[in-house]
Every structure is written in C-alpha cells, then in structure tokens.
Amino acid sequence: MPSERLAKRIIACLDVDAGRVVKGVQFQHLRDAGDPAELALAHASAGADEIVLLDITATAEGRKTLVETVRRAAKDLFVPFTVGGGIRTLEDAAKVFAAGADKVSINSAAVANPGLIGEIAGRFGSQAVIVAIDARRRTEQADTAEVFVSGGRTATGRKALEWAREAEERGAGEILLTSMDRDGTGAGFDCELTSAVSASVSIPVIASGGAGNAQHFVEVFSVGRADAALAASIFHFGTQAVADLKQTLLRAGIPMRWPC
Amino acid sequence: MIAIVDYGAGNISSVRKALEHLGADARVTSDPLVVGAALKIIMPGVGHFSRCQSLNEHLRAPVLDAIKSGKPFLGICVGMQWLFAGSTEAPETPGAALFPGECSRFPASVKSPHVGWNQIEVRAGSRLLDGVPSGAFVYYTHSFRAPVIDETTACTNYGGAFSAAVERDNVFGVQFHPEKSAGAGLKILENFCAF
Numbered sequence: 318m319p320s321e322r323l324a325k326r327i328i329a330c331l332d333v334d335a336g337r338v339v340k341g342v343q344f345q346h347l348r349d350a351g352d353p354a355e356l357a358l359a360h361a362s363a364g365a366d367e368i369v370l371l372d373i374t375a376t377a378e379g380r381k382t383l384v385e386t387v388r389r390a391a392k393d394l395f396v397p398f399t400v401g402g403g404i405r406t407l408e409d410a411a412k413v414f415a416a417g418a419d420k421v422s423i424n425s426a427a428v429a430n431p432g433l434i435g436e437i438a439g440r441f442g443s444q445a446v447i448v449a450i451d452a453r454r455r456t457e458q459a460d461t462a463e464v465f466v467s468g469g470r471t472a473t474g475r476k477a478l479e480w481a482r483e484a485e486e487r488g489a490g491e492i493l494l495t496s497m498d499r500d501g502t503g504a505g506f507d508c509e510l511t512s513a514v515s516a517s518v519s520i521p522v523i524a525s526g527g528a529g530n531a532q533h534f535v536e537v538f539s540v541g542r543a544d545a546a547l548a549a550s551i552f553h554f555g556t557q558a559v560a561d562l563k564q565t566l567l568r569a570g571i572p573m574r575w576p577c
Numbered sequence: 578m579i580a581i582v583d584y585g586a587g588n589i590s591s592v593r594k595a596l597e598h599l600g601a602d603a604r605v606t607s608d609p610l611v612v613g614a615a616l617k618i619i620m621p622g623v624g625h626f627s628r629c630q631s632l633n634e635h636l637r638a639p640v641l642d643a644i645k646s647g648k649p650f651l652g653i654c655v656g657m658q659w660l661f662a663g664s665t666e667a668p669e670t671p672g673a674a675l676f677p678g679e680c681s682r683f684p685a686s687v688k689s690p691h692v693g694w695n696q697i698e699v700r701a702g703s704r705l706l707d708g709v710p711s712g713a714f715v716y717y718t719h720s721f722r723a724p725v726i727d728e729t730t731a732c733t734n735y736g737g738a739f740s741a742a743v744e745r746d747n748v749f750g751v752q753f754h755p756e757k758s759a760g761a762g763l764k765i766l767e768n769f770c771a772f
Contacts, residue, residue, distance in 0.1 A: 323735060324694040324714060361759070366694055391591075393598060397716060397757050398591075414588045419757060441588050442624035444690065444718040490718070491692065521692045544693065574694040574714040577759075 322572040325538045326545035327559060328523060329365035331356055333372050333402075335379030336386045354389040361396045364559040364577035368394060369422065369493075369547060372402030373468075384416045391417025399447060401493075407436045414441060422493055424449040425466035428473055428480070431487055438488030446491075447523070448484035452477035452510065453497040459509040462496075469497050477510070478517045485518045492522045493547065499527025506533055508541035515542040523547050531565040538571045579603040579770070580615030582640065582656075584622070584632040592621045592653065595756040595763065601770045609639040617772065618643055621756075622655035626680070626721065627667035629659050641673060649747050649772040651705075657743065657750030658723055666721050676743055676750075678724040687736035690720040695733050697741045697753070703730035705749045706742060707768055713761040715741070715753035722752060747772075 331338050337351045357368045370390060374380050380403055387400050400413045401422030410421045427434050427448050438446045451469050455461040462477040481492050494514050496507035506527045515522040521544035524537045528548035537543045563573045581592055583605050596603035596619075603619075606612060618640060622628065632640075644650050652660050663672045664680035672680075683689040694714040699706050715733075722739035725732050731742040733752075743750045749769065755762035 323691065326693050391594065395595060395598070395757060395759050395763055415590060417590055417594055419588065419591055444623055444692065445588060490690065519688060520690065521688070544688075577714075 323544075324366070324572045324574045325543070325566070326366040326523075327364070327534070327562060327566075327573070328367040328369055328545050328547040329360035329559070330369045330371055330525070330547050330549040331360075332549060333370055333374070333383075333386060335374050335376070336382035339373070353386050354392070357390040357394050357398070360559070361394055364563055364574075365396070366574055366577070367397045367399065367545070369399040369401065370418075371422070372400070374403070384412050387413050387416040387418055401447070401449060405433075407433070407440065410437045410441070414445070420445045420447050420490070422447040422449045424451065427484065428464065428466050428475070431483065434484060434487040434489050438490070443488045443490040446489050447493050448481075448489040448491075449493040449495065450477055450480060450484075450514075451495045451497055454507075454510070459507070459513045462510050462513075465497060469500075478513055481514050481518050481522075485520050489520060491520055491544075492518060494522055494524055496524075496526040500525070502527055503529030505529060506537040506541055506543070506546065508536050511537055511541035511543050515544070521545060531562050534562060534566055535569045535571060538566065539569075578615050579617045579619060580612050581605045582612060582618060582620045582632070582636060583607045584620075584636060585628055588623070589621045591754075591756045592619060595766055596770070599763065599767055599770055607636070609636055612636060612639045612643060615643070615648070617649045617651075617769070619651045619653065619769075620656035620659065621653045622659070623718065624655065625666060626655060626658060626664040627670050628655065629667070629672065630670045632659065633671065637673075644673075644675070644748055647747050649769060650749065651769050652750040653756075654719060654752060654754060657740075657752050658721065660743065660748065660750045661723050664721055675748055676723075676726060676728055676745070678726055680721045680723045682721055683736040689736075690718060691722075691735050692718045694758075695735060695753075697731040697733055699731045699742075700729070703742065703744060704772070705744050705751070705765055705768055706731055708764050709761050715751075715755070715758040715761055717753045719752060723750075 399420040400418040452462040524543035
C-alpha cells in the first residue's frame, strides 16, 4: 500500500496579455516562447502538476482572445488547467469551461458578488472554483492581512482569513492566496500568512507570491502548510527547473508526484 | 462511437478532448437513443452524488441495458460511485448496485476534499490498468470514496484504503480523473478505447 501522503502540487502560472505570455520566458526548443498553448504544454511536460493561465489583459478588445487562447492551450493538455482574470459572471465561467478549462479562479468579482462562488459551484461543482485572494499585512501580525481587489489596487477592509472561510462556506473548492508583500520580491512565500489561512479552512490552499528558490518551496510546504505552490518567473529559466525543484523537495521529505 | 453521457454533473469537455486526442470517435450526449446506439459508454461526473438522480430518471435503463448487452462501460469519479449501491452523500439517490457497498465521506482525520495527485497500488491482472505501474500518480478531486471490494483493481491510501479502480467483465470504474492524469491517465483511456 502506498504511504498515505497526497503529493504537494507545483503549479506553473502563465500571465497572459492579449493572447501572449508576458513574462520573460527562456524555454528551449519552442518555436514561439510567448505562445500560451506551447508554454502550457512545455510546463506540463517538464513536470508541472497543474497549469494556471491568468489573463491580465487590460483592454476590452484584447480580452476577446481569451476563450480562443484557452481552447488552444487546453487542446493537448492533460493535467488540471485553471483560468483566471476577468471572470465576472457565470456565463464568463461557462465559456472558459466549454473551451477546456477545468477550474476558474475568481477574485475581484467574488468579493463584489460573493454569490458568484455558489453559482459557479452549483453548476460546475466546487472542485471547479478557486477563489483567489490578494492579501497584504496591515501590521506585523499575519492575521491582520487585508484583502485587495482590482489587481491589488483597491483595499476592501476585509480580513483575508475571514474571507477565506466565507469563500469555503459559499462553495469554493480551493483558495489561491497571493501575498502582495512578497509578490515579485523573490524573498520567499509568506509562510506565516499561508499557514494561518490553511488552518482556518479545510479546502486546499495554494500559496503564491515570493518564490525565489527551491528552499522557499520547502518552507511553504512545511512551515506554511500549503497544499500547492504557484510561481511564474521561477520556472522561466528553463525546462529543467521543475524537475530540479521536485528533486530538492523530495530530498527534504516533501511528497511530490515523481517521476513526472 | 463512444457515448460520453452528459447528465448535468459538471464539465465534461476535458473527457471528450482526451478521447479526441487518442483519435476515438466520441460524442457527448444525453439522448437515450445515442446511448443505446453507442459501442462503448463513458460516464464522467464530478460534484454531488444527487446529480445521479437525473441520470436515474432519464438514462438509467438505456445505460444498464447497454451494460447488460456487454458493451464496455467506464464510470469516472461520481460515474464510478454510481456503480455502487449508493452514497451517504445522497441516501435518497440509488446507484446501479453493480458493485456491492456504499460510498462514504473521508474521515475527519484527513483534509477533505482529497484534491491532487496521489498514488495507486495496482492489483495484477487489471485490463483497464494494463501498462500502468503500481505507484503511478493520478489526479483526484472528491470528498466521498468507494470501499475496497473483491472487484477493486487499484487502491489509494488516504484516510484508509479506498477503491481507486474497479472492474468486472465489461464494467470499469475509476475514482480519479484519467483525463487529467497526464501519461498514466491517457494510457488508461487508450486501454478502454481498445476494448
């Protein structure tokens, strides 16, 4: 009997603007390093356990490409595939599901209309709804972290821990927690905040923001009690990155899907 | 033609996509006539077991007839749970009772839902899992699970052992999502398509 250890997940995130992956990517053997479909496949082949496509397109015109981008990325992708960014209604969600997404990630729209969580969960199941929370600490204490929306521009006055609990009650299947204090710093995940959120809900928590090296992942899975960790730029140094990362995590005693 | 039975239990486009990738002729349908005409049947499904009620109302007879006539049948996730007598998740909704026992929630000792990649221990002789090694990782997302029975061909240990896969004659079920389980999952679907 295999040991009772669900693997921790490594999730690769693609930030997409008007149909193009926008962060610097150096995958080899790709015809076009900015193509979301090619990159999603490359990440999955390299060992990523899951792919998240985050649409950060600012213009309405550019947004029209999202469904087609999702369809192309999903076509030959056989690991879980999440799409987020700009999903405001059940109809928006239905379109990306029909295009091949397995889960949607909702953020600002869920805060503005918490009923949306239950609407999507009711039709597509809780496993298909990730509530993304962008949080920033108000004081030194992790439990003071406040929820921000609109790409981190607007404070909501809501506590991250309470919002995570409400999201679970309303039918969210997972929480994607991004530390705004750490995002883009490469200084490591906010393990204290991740652990606090993880302890306050029973659904899986995906940690995001701050990944800079493999040790940061070891910490977020042990100290931070995360079920999954998401990163973008750390995987953009080449296709070996995910496999090397998993090897380091396995050596540290963190259960990983391997071989992948 | 493989009929992918759509009974309103979640998003099934990924199952269709995987079968298309394998070159199979698959059709998503809720039409009893199409189910009856199909050579093989796949019943996917995620979410609440009560969704099987609409299946019971409109498609139970054609699906059971097809199974009785020997057509290969694969239930995925809730579609596998339906093969059992029922589930404590929705006691008023009967399953097909082709396999003995009832599905039940994970114990409180483990985090639920069980979401992510976990390992299967494969029993020798499984036709569906032919070529998939013991210890392979597959993708799960569920809160209820089926007991280990004589027909169990693979199990996973999470809050105790549960049935990851079952098979008897032409009837197969997997609790995990082969359409989301990378190479191991595609191998399983390929095996089913070849029956």
